[in-house]
Amino acid sequence: MSINALLDEFKGKAATPKQQLAEYKAQGKKVIGVLPYFAPEELVYAAGMVPMGIWGSNTKTISRAKEYCATFYCTIAQLALEMLLDGTMDGLDGIITPTICDTLRPMSQNYRVSMGDKMKVIFLAHPQNRFEDFGLQFCVDQYNHVKADLEEVCGHKIEDAAIQDAIRVYNKSRAARREFVKLASEHCDVITPTLRSAVLKAFFFMEKPAYTAKLEELNAELKKLPVCDWQGTKVVTSGIICDNPKLLEIFEENHIAIAADDVAHESRAFRVDAPEDEKDPVMALAKQFANQDYDVLLYDPKSSENRRADFVVNMVKESGAQGLVLFMQQFCDPEEMEYPYLKKALNDAGIPHIKLGIDQQMRDFGQASTAIQAFADVLELQK
Amino acid sequence: MSDIFTLGIDVGSTASKCIIMRNGEEIVAKSLIDVGAGTSGPQRAIEAVLEDAGMKKEDMAYTLATGYGRTSLMDGIADKQMSELSCHAKGASFLFPNVHTVIDIGGQDVKVLHIDNGAMTNFQMNDKCAAGTGRFLDVMARVLEVKVEDLGRLGAMSKKKVGISSTCTVFAESEVISQLSMGTDKCDIIDGIHRSVAHRVTGLAHRIGVVPDVVMTGGVAQNTGVVKALQEELGCPIKTSPLTQYNGALGAALLAWQAASRRR
Numbered sequence: 001m002s003i004n005a006l007l008d009e010f011k012g013k014a015a016t017p018k019q020q021l022a023e024y025k026a027q028g029k030k031v032i033g034v035l036p037y038f039a040p041e042e043l044v045y046a047a048g049m050v051p052m053g054i055w056g057s058n059t060k061t062i063s064r065a066k067e068y069c070a071t072f073y074c075t076i077a078q079l080a081l082e083m084l085l086d087g088t089m090d091g092l093d094g095i096i097t098p099t100i101c102d103t104l105r106p107m108s109q110n111y112r113v114s115m116g117d118k119m120k121v122i123f124l125a126h127p128q129n130r131f132e133d134f135g136l137q138f139c140v141d142q143y144n145h146v147k148a149d150l151e152e153v154c155g156h157k158i159e160d161a162a163i164q165d166a167i168r169v170y171n172k173s174r175a176a177r178r179e180f181v182k183l184a185s186e187h188c189d190v191i192t193p194t195l196r197s198a199v200l201k202a203f204f205f206m207e208k209p210a211y212t213a214k215l216e217e218l219n220a221e222l223k224k225l226p227v228c229d230w231q232g233t234k235v236v237t238s239g240i241i242c243d244n245p246k247l248l249e250i251f252e253e254n255h256i257a258i259a260a261d262d263v264a265h266e267s268r269a270f271r272v273d274a275p276e277d278e279k280d281p282v283m284a285l286a287k288q289f290a291n292q293d294y295d296v297l298l299y300d301p302k303s304s305e306n307r308r309a310d311f312v313v314n315m316v317k318e319s320g321a322q323g324l325v326l327f328m329q330q331f332c333d334p335e336e337m338e339y340p341y342l343k344k345a346l347n348d349a350g351i352p353h354i355k356l357g358i359d360q361q362m363r364d365f366g367q368a369s370t371a372i373q374a375f376a377d378v379l380e381l382q383k
Numbered sequence: 384m385s386d387i388f389t390l391g392i393d394v395g396s397t398a399s400k401c402i403i404m405r406n407g408e409e410i411v412a413k414s415l416i417d418v419g420a421g422t423s424g425p426q427r428a429i430e431a432v433l434e435d436a437g438m439k440k441e442d443m444a445y446t447l448a449t450g451y452g453r454t455s456l457m458d459g460i461a462d463k464q465m466s467e468l469s470c471h472a473k474g475a476s477f478l479f480p481n482v483h484t485v486i487d488i489g490g491q492d493v494k495v496l497h498i499d500n501g502a503m504t505n506f507q508m509n510d511k512c513a514a515g516t517g518r519f520l521d522v523m524a525r526v527l528e529v530k531v532e533d534l535g536r537l538g539a540m541s542k543k544k545v546g547i548s549s550t551c552t553v554f555a556e557s558e559v560i561s562q563l564s565m566g567t568d569k570c571d572i573i574d575g576i577h578r579s580v581a582h583r584v585t586g587l588a589h590r591i592g593v594v595p596d597v598v599m600t601g602g603v604a605q606n607t608g609v610v611k612a613l614q615e616e617l618g619c620p621i622k623t624s625p626l627t628q629y630n631g632a633l634g635a636a637l638l639a640w641q642a643a644s645r646r647r
Contacts, residue, residue, distance in 0.1 A: 367508065370467065
């Protein structure tokens with residue numbers, strides 16, 4: 001397939017999760033919704049079911065979810081519940097509800113209460129101390145609870161061999177996405193910010209082997225192209241999610257390409273592989289979680305060293321970007337509390353940045369457009 | 384060599400402003416219409432400035448649009464559009480060559496720019512909130528039944544400090560109504576409103592640092608009460624110009640001249 005045909009396919013998949021859910025159901029498959037963040041999707045795949053990521057919506061407004069949610073919950077969590085309540089996700093056979101932040105923790109109970117008998121709601125608590133033996137064991141226990149609940153939904157035991165296979169499938173997908181991110185920067189004339197987002201977003205809805213095969217095909221085609229001589233500017237993006245095409249189009253209008261990202265919905269989701277040589281595959285998944293790092297949602301025993309901010313600063317320097325755009329999700333406490341440290345590190349390194357306040361109910365981007373356009377002018381001075 | 388005339392158009396949220404410059408050095412004509420984006424304002428402002436200059440649109444070597452409604456002029460009127468932040472930086476640097484901080488309070492937003500050698504190197508904008516903007520003052524003037532242009536003069540007659548919340552236009556409006564019902568003097572309330580705006584803007588300015596010379600631009604800079612309150616909050620003098628409301632259009636005309644020069 002040509003690059004354009006592949007990109008069109010990813011774009012289509014990224015925009016039509018409901019249609020794909022219906023297709024999976026029509027094929028007799030069971031589908032599990034996976035809420036952010038760090039859920040061991042491999043277990044769903046190993047169970048022979050289809051995992052679908054639920055990261056809110058850019059087209060819906062919060063209405064029914066208000067019955068359950070405090071006003072200061074982020075729109076990602078509220079709109080996820082909205083879709084579970086308004087029928088959008090009615091085909092799901094279950095959902096996994098991780099509890100890694102102060103919003104997702106109570107939201108896990110809102111999901112449980114509101115869904116009632118409609119679908120299986122699978123609770124997941126990750127350990128704060130994820131490195132120590134007791135943390136790893138806690139994580140294994142939690143994942144085994146998730147595994148048992150999934151077995152109840154799929155109606156059979158999930159074998160170790162199936163989990164080992166799932167780990168290989170997911171590692172392959174993560175490697176392909178990491179390579180794509182690198183190629184997207186080298187070929188940013190072809191892979192615009194909206195297309196880059198669509199390709200990465202499609203992962204959450206497509207069946208993983210099919211997704212990876214398509215992405216490897218796209219990567220192979222991109223490698224054949226000469227590295228583009230980009231005359232615009234480049235940034236690193238950071239935040240929880242920035243998948244709104246209207247917002248990303250503003251980057252394109254101002255000739256700003258994305259060199260790399262520190263976004264939870266994008267690269268933070270595929271930085272770390274699970275070990276393939278671990279005897280107990282559930283322990284392998286726990287170790288994968290333990291090896292996650294530089295994330296605002298994770299406990300850092302060395303937080304006083306500002307390691308995360310240094311990591312992001314290095315990402316900007318190494319990627320050849322001139323600056324950073326932080327998508328600050330409204331009411332996201334972890335990101336807000338992290339920001340002063342990130343700001344200090346960026347300022348100390350002389351890296352310009354802007355913080356754009358966003359939420360998934362935004363429909364007018366006039367102010368963001370002004371800020372991004374002005375930022376493009378500032379970045380030109382850095383070239 | 385013949386003169387180069389350039390046109391800068393600033394389509395704001397509440398007003399449309401135009402400036403024609405000769406060779407990027409001299410202001411030939413200016414116009415201001417009190418309605419902005421989405422209205423007949425931009426077109427009327429263009430007609431007015433051309434009439435004032437005795438020129439035709441074809442005489443303009445380059446036209447550059449800025450402001451909230453800038454993209455609406457890309458349909459055959461302007462050659463280019465740029466953000467109002469870059470234009471305000473340019474305009475303020477032209478009027479005050481030693482400027483390092485620009486505080487622009489417009490109809491619906493507040494921007495603080497850091498300038499080095501005439502170029503914007505950093506900026507901050509308000510979040511999605513009308514507090515501290517020109518709209519905030521419009522709402523308060525309506526409740527107080529005074530003209531917005533009289534706020535500065537009336538606030539100067541204040542004899543007693545009245546505290547007005549700086550957090551939300553809607554709640555601040557309720558506070559003003561409450562003060563009025565208690566019989567508080569209007570001049571004291573207005574002074575409280577000015578300090579409320581200054582407090583809000585100061586918080587934004589400190590995020591990027593305030594380096595003199597500090598210049599205030601935008602329509603609200605015409606309000607002497609806000610300028611005075613802001614000087615007190617920041618602890619440094621603030622420079623303004625009679626052209627303050629035209630500053631964005633001025634910067635646009637200057638950047639248009641740069642573009643026209645490159646084209647030649």
